[in-house]
Amino acid sequence: MRVKLVYSPEVVEKSVLAEVILKTGVPINILEAKVNAQKGELVISIPATGKTLEKILGMFKDAGVTAQKFTKILQIDYDKCTSCGACISPCPTKALRFKPDWTLEFDEEKCVACRTCVTACPVRAITVL
Amino acid sequence: MSENEKTETIRSVEEINEKIRRGDAVVLTAEEMIKLVESSGVEVAAKEVDVVTSGTFGAMCSSGVFLNFGHSDPPIRMTQCWLNDVPIYKGLAAVDGYLGATALSETLGLEYGGGHVIEDLVSGKEIELRAESYGTDCYPRRHIETVITIDDLNQAVLLNPRNCYQRYDAATNSTDRVLYTYMGTLLPNYGNISFSGAGQLNPLCKDPNYETLGIGTRIFLGGGTGYIIGEGTQHSPSGGFGSLMVKGDLKQMNARYLRGSAFYRYGVSLYVGVGIPIPIINQKVASTAAVRDEDIFVSIRDYGVPSRPDLRPVVKKVSYSELRSGRVEIKGKDVPSSSLSSYKMAEEISEVLKKRIQEGSFFLTSPVENLPSQRVVKPLVIKRKELRVSDVMRTKVITANPDDDVKEVAKKLVEKGIDHLPVVDETKTLIGIVTSWDLARALASGKGRLAEIMTKRVITALQNESVDVVARRMAKHNISGVPVVDEENRVAGIVTTDDISKKLVGGRTTI
Numbered sequence: 001m002r003v004k005l006v007y008s009p010e011v012v013e014k015s016v017l018a019e020v021i022l023k024t025g026v027p028i029n030i031l032e033a034k035v036n037a038q039k040g041e042l043v044i045s046i047p048a049t050g051k052t053l054e055k056i057l058g059m060f061k062d063a064g065v066t067a068q069k070f071t072k073i074l075q076i077d078y079d080k081c082t083s084c085g086a087c088i089s090p091c092p093t094k095a096l097r098f099k100p101d102w103t104l105e106f107d108e109e110k111c112v113a114c115r116t117c118v119t120a121c122p123v124r125a126i127t128v129l
Numbered sequence: 130m131s132e133n134e135k136t137e138t139i140r141s142v143e144e145i146n147e148k149i150r151r152g153d154a155v156v157l158t159a160e161e162m163i164k165l166v167e168s169s170g171v172e173v174a175a176k177e178v179d180v181v182t183s184g185t186f187g188a189m190c191s192s193g194v195f196l197n198f199g200h201s202d203p204p205i206r207m208t209q210c211w212l213n214d215v216p217i218y219k220g221l222a223a224v225d226g227y228l229g230a231t232a233l234s235e236t237l238g239l240e241y242g243g244g245h246v247i248e249d250l251v252s253g254k255e256i257e258l259r260a261e262s263y264g265t266d267c268y269p270r271r272h273i274e275t276v277i278t279i280d281d282l283n284q285a286v287l288l289n290p291r292n293c294y295q296r297y298d299a300a301t302n303s304t305d306r307v308l309y310t311y312m313g314t315l316l317p318n319y320g321n322i323s324f325s326g327a328g329q330l331n332p333l334c335k336d337p338n339y340e341t342l343g344i345g346t347r348i349f350l351g352g353g354t355g356y357i358i359g360e361g362t363q364h365s366p367s368g369g370f371g372s373l374m375v376k377g378d379l380k381q382m383n384a385r386y387l388r389g390s391a392f393y394r395y396g397v398s399l400y401v402g403v404g405i406p407i408p409i410i411n412q413k414v415a416s417t418a419a420v421r422d423e424d425i426f427v428s429i430r431d432y433g434v435p436s437r438p439d440l441r442p443v444v445k446k447v448s449y450s451e452l453r454s455g456r457v458e459i460k461g462k463d464v465p466s467s468s469l470s471s472y473k474m475a476e477e478i479s480e481v482l483k484k485r486i487q488e489g490s491f492f493l494t495s496p497v498e499n500l501p502s503q504r505v506v507k508p509l510v511i512k513r514k515e516l517r518v519s520d521v522m523r524t525k526v527i528t529a530n531p532d533d534d535v536k537e538v539a540k541k542l543v544e545k546g547i548d549h550l551p552v553v554d555e556t557k558t559l560i561g562i563v564t565s566w567d568l569a570r571a572l573a574s575g576k577g578r579l580a581e582i583m584t585k586r587v588i589t590a591l592q593n594e595s596v597d598v599v600a601r602r603m604a605k606h607n608i609s610g611v612p613v614v615d616e617e618n619r620v621a622g623i624v625t626t627d628d629i630s631k632k633l634v635g636g637r638t639t640i
Contacts, residue, residue, distance in 0.1 A: 088467035
């Protein structure tokens, strides 16, 4: 499950994420981080489901950090996409590939939102949400 | 079967057109032809099939549109003209111009250009027209600012000097940095392979001997109808790299098959859809029309070496079938490969063309004149002497060792009045570099040995490299000097921006 954490100025200096990892033992992965003195935004991947996931989300909430579930990371505009393939080999996690009929296919589970494909696309059909 | 029997005419283009008129021509896409030849053999296929349709859809930079705007009142002899801030060529009559696909927007830079304007024109969008002039007695107006659509233009003729390359060498990158090229994003350390071309669907791969294609051949171009008007620029059929010059009426085209594109940190281009019908006039043409991806080979070249395309080192020779499989082995490593051109769209174009012929809305033509089938492309030879690194570098290089003391080295730099100090091991192999700035910081923080503070990823130059290339490299990395190394990475000299500027006099070089 991918989650976007938004830290308010009051909690941005607290080690909320580290405490959640230590307390739950779940190896949460940071995919993207934008932190400064006023605000923090992290995109994390939580390798957990069900009760454990809910517990982790609850811990963030209690610590004053807003946790938004990512339902979609990449958006491919298939009206623009020509299925050329320019995004496929630069993708470091092989989240983009061809279907047997040579149209582009995106595997959400593998994507780490690195944005390599966004600039690799010659017709700018890919946006990261 | 003898060579004579293979080239014996089975059917003429006129006979094929008669069958199209009657609605009983046998038309196959190139993919279907391949399957038929595999299952029934080339003799049967040659007898049964009248036409094979090909297709390709890729970035074709040598593309553009001739435009005529019509005269305003009072009239203007446009000397400069922009469409959506993209400059067009105005060295023609008063209101004629040529919009090239790779021209860049003067406001949006690398993200919008000629290719996008062409797509927007074909889509029927409004385009901002701006023009300037010096004013003459017959053309008094000096300025125009208005909007136009494709319908306002008298003519909009797509005329592409080089389209439809028979095949194209693939690209990879041996360096430790990402490269942004016209072949797309190339990841470091052979991280990926990018290729282009429709392979077994590619028109020129289907008639590589130019038996049926020539000047006057009617083709599918950008969704409309176009014509081959000659060999493409850099046409190089002898090496299997033929190309075509084509034209067609932009007003009848479709933006699905003409797409503006932007290659990150490189520039803009136009994806063009081209489809060519191959009349199966004899058995030889039937067999070339059935050529498969596994029979068409290209080189994978290292774009990490900033040389002209044919001098970039060949890493491996591969078939389109290997490239299209998505992985190619390079130096024992499985490297992902993907295309820049769309195979899906190439398939679609071959299908659309097939349908048009079957419906009787597209007839074949015999060439008015053949295209050269023997020709090689020449490079541009620089006849004036150019500055090389060896002309400007200093060969008396002061170097240091990783175990040297920071204070001692700082003293040396001050005494000799230099800013860059290559760090070498006992075999004089370059292992790092320190600058006066690094030393100032090291002294301030009390670091002791050079090895602790040196930069290990050193930007270098080779002796035979052009100074222009090295100057760009220094600007790109925001540095003021580079060690010059030999093939074994041993220090042979050093060159700084100071050395280069001292050699440049009056804007050009003295040697």
